[in-house]
Amino acid sequence: MDLQRLFDLIPYQIATYDKEVALSRKMDGEWKTYSSRDVKQIIDNLSLGFLAKGIGRDDKVAIISENRPEWNFIDLALQQIGAISVPMYPTISSEDYAYIFGHASVKIIFVGDATIYEKANQAAKGQEIFSFDQLEGVSHWEAIMGFGENGDLAQLEAEKEKVKPEDLFTIIYTSGTTGRPKGVMLTHHNVLSNLLSVSNIMSPEKGNAKVLSFLPLCHIFERTASFCFIYMGFSIYYAENLDKIGDNLKEVQPHLFNTVPRLLEKVYDKIVAKGYELTGVKKQLFFWALNLGLKYDPAQDMGSWYNFQLKLANKLIFSKWREALGGNIMQINSGASALQPRLARVFWAAGIRVCEGYGLTETSPVVTATISQPEKVRIGWVGTIVQDVQVKIAEDGEILVKGPNVMQGYYREPEMTADAIKDGWFHTGDIGELDGDYLRITDRKKEMFKTSGGKYIAPQPMENKFKESSLIEQLIVVGDGKKFPAALIVPSYDGLREYCKHKDIPYTTDQEMITKPDILEKYQREVDSYNKYYGKWEQIKKFKLLPEPWGIDTGELTPTMKLKRKVIHQKYQKEIEEIYEV
Incomplete structure (x- = not known):
């Protein structure tokens, strides 16, 4: 079978593997599964529903949800009619939603649950919102299929024929470590070529493996991977949430994630x-x-x-x-x-x-x-x-x-x-x-910086090395235009508690512990032990311990957990200035 567009993967999977479990999600304590044929029927019905609703070629539709089969259903159904999905992280702000809805001229919005609905509803400018969970007063995603009940499958086939490999299928707004998100335009051929390249180096054999999926589908890493798994005939199980990954791994017993x-x-x-x-x-x-x-x-x-x-x-x-x-x-x-x-x-x-x-x-x-x-x-x-x-x-x-x-x-x-x-x-x-x-x-x-002495510092590999310490949870190297590099450090409080227990040091609160002289001395020894890997001009000369971890919700990390350097520098400007005052 000739694969030209990403939605061709579903009939390809039926013809090649005819999976009993193509997609699965745990609901009310049970794994609800969808076969390859279930997926095909649902996306065809959705495509007809979208057409009946007036959604068609080049129209933009937002998807904001945790991973679940409905995410795939909407994505694939839109592809079949030449519409363009605009996936977004559930964790970003309402202001970011508003910007993307406007910039992409989004027509319809799909949300996963009540929390996301509240944010999306604040940001929406008249767009109709559908939810994957059953929410009071909100249209349910299955209503889309109702619009196309009397739809003509021949019409759908004609619409599918119009979709070419070089057509856009998605615009992904990168979370970005600085500035406004940018909309990356990807075609069917872009992603299809990539998944075919990657499929050649997968370990599990085609057709039999199980995959646990928990990285966000709105991120291209998991999105392309999911298409690759469909192509290879793997069964995709969506983890309940990050806290349940350990339990889900034992239940699903996956071959890959x-x-x-x-x-x-x-x-x-x-x-x-x-x-x-x-x-x-x-x-x-x-x-x-x-x-x-x-x-x-x-x-x-x-x-x-x-x-x-x-x-x-x-x-x-x-x-x-x-x-x-x-x-x-x-x-x-x-x-x-x-x-x-x-x-x-x-x-x-x-x-x-x-x-x-x-x-x-x-x-x-x-x-x-x-x-x-x-x-x-x-x-x-x-x-x-x-x-x-x-x-x-x-x-x-x-x-x-x-x-x-x-x-x-x-x-x-x-x-x-x-x-x-x-x-x-x-x-x-x-x-x-x-x-x-x-x-x-x-x-x-863009992250490299120069000290006032003219020496270049590459912070990322240093940060990665220092985080090997069991006492360091997060760290950022600072010092652009300054005499020497320094660091803001978020301790690993579990590691610190363990150290204190081992040394018989009474543990009070996180806030208080990082001010104690013997703890500061311990962190100085930790920093010194990693400084030895670097030239004198690169070494961390001073540091500041911080009481609160950086997070996605608090704005210091992107959804893929990269440091938002500009945000951290602004938020901790006072602490950075104090490092260089003496």
Whole structure:
């Protein structure tokens, strides 16, 4: 079957796999499932309903919801009639909704639940809103199907024929670390070419695997992945929420999932915290295995003695890690930001294949990916260039990308588009290096800064390194135009409590603990221990501990958990100034 448009994936899945479970979501304690044929029937009925309602080619429709099958239904139904989806994060502000609704000329809005409805309703300017949950006084999404009850499937087929591979199917407004979000225009061909490239390097065999999905579908990483899973015949199960991921992993026992490094860091920190709770021989064995794993390199023969120890560690300790992830994990794909090398080492040692990749919304997204074969893994690198994509490094170190996956441009922003794509090459804004087909990211071009002494500082790799400390939850390096680099640090309060317990230091409140001289001295020692990895001009000379963590809701993080540097600098201007006063 010839795949030309993304909605072609559904009849392809029926013809190739005819899945009993194509999509699933837990409702009222039970997993509600949809077969391949269920999905086809629902999206056809929705497409007819949209046509009856006057929604058609190039009309924009917003989708704001947590992951659930209804998200896919609306997305695929819109594609079949040439309409354009505008997905948004449930976590962004009402002001951002209002901006996007206006900028994209959105006609209809779909929301997941009551909380999202309230925000969307404040931002809407007369658009009709439909909800996935049953909400009083709000039109339910199934009503769309009612509009098309007497629709003509022949008419739908004619509409589908009009949709070409080069047509837009979505505009994704990037969350952005600075300024207003930009609408990235992606075509069917952009994403289809990318998912076909990625499907070649997936570990599970086609047709039989189960996937747990929890990264937002509005983000291109999970969106392209979901199309790839449909193509490969994987059953997609949507996690209930981030707090229930652990339970859902044990229930679903997936073979694969996608994640961002922040979530893997939290998994690792929880595992280590449990290790500290052990006593005697069990505790010794745990940390023996952990330290063994932290030295592991999957591409190297570590020697017979090391290999023997690792086999033992896998049997005694790491087997429990795999059980906690459901027991069947064959591959974890990590993207959106840098993965700490120590995490890659220890998870691979534990038989959990974490494959780091690199990409952007503008590249649909995958540019490079790690192949799930030990001998092809390079720790600290983001894998190799995927099929049909080209990468080169500009003179100033910027990573440039060309290929069928590169966006059409930014919606209604021709100057920004011309600035980003030159001679067919997309300028990523990331700095990196190539070794053959292997890519390493060294920093964000716009995030590098210069001290008053004229020395350049690349903050991102430093921040990633310092966060290896069990006492540091979040950190930002500051010092643009100043004499030296400094840092704002959000402690890991779980780690700090554990340290205080170990040292018999009475723990009062988070706020009070970070003012105590012995705690400040401990953090100074932590900072000093990581400073040794850097030249004198790069080292963190001073720091400030902060009582509250940074979050998406409070504005310091993007929905993919990247630092919003401008926001943090503005919010903590006083604290930064105090660092440099003395």
